[in-house]
Amino acid sequence: MLTGLDIAGDTPLHRASARLKLILLFLAAVALFLVHSPWALAAAAIIAVGLYASTGIAPGEAVRRVRFVLFTVLLVAVANYIFHSLDDALAVLFRLGALVLLAAAVTATTTISAFMDEITRLLRPLERFGFVRAADVSLAVGLVLRFVPEILARYGDIREAHRARGLRVRPLGVLVPLIILTLKDADTIAMAIDARAFRRQ
Known part of the structure; x- marks a missing residue:
């Protein structure tokens, strides 16, 4: 990765x-x-x-x-x-x-950790009023930043796989498997977060 x-x-x-x-x-x-x-x-x-x-x-x-x-x-x-x-x-x-x-x-x-720390500090005053949970928001932003290059790399892999099989590269044919794989990853990450009780700390 x-x-x-x-x-x-x-x-x-x-x-x-x-x-x-x-x-x-x-x-x-x-x-x-x-x-x-x-x-x-x-x-x-x-x-x-x-x-x-x-x-x-x-x-x-x-x-x-x-x-x-x-x-x-x-x-x-x-x-x-x-x-x-x-x-x-x-x-x-x-x-x-x-x-x-x-x-x-x-x-x-x-670094992603530096972004997350600053977002947590920025949102902490709002957390006192019950509007948001700063740690949850910073974790979400960190995950997005972390997996943007991974998603882009996966998009390139799917596109190259189409070309290797002699198939015409079409946006729909690339986006559908990309979305499915990304959702599977999101599900796995969500289970890992819940298993470690990150959101309950």
Whole structure:
């Protein structure tokens, strides 16, 4: 099984605390949505590319992690060009692209346990009022982050299995077994969590 989305390293981003990175990411997101100039947003996107590259991630892996989301951003930008203007399309492209790359840089330099600890601390005040159970929410987020690369790898395996058998790769033919296998894994994990009484601690 894959280890997760974070990569080992000793860059400034790796050494920064998870809390600081999450706060800065939030502030960057607010700033990006307050700026409307395509040129300023293009500069922000270039900075985001530099930060993402500075994590030490291999170029191929870096592209693989964000290509689907960036493709979706490109589609949104095209829609803005069709229904609005070129400036709006460029602003959307650079704004969302920068945000995706900044989030990818934070994810690549922060361990899942650090994310879980910060989420637990953030939600603890709400737990006192009975709104949520902080440990349960942080565990759910940690599991999602942990198994995203596993699901992506499984998707690739199913697709390659189709090609090896000479079958045409169709979205439905890949997604159905992927969903079934993912649900089976979720069932197994849920039983393991209950067996260890994690949610009753």
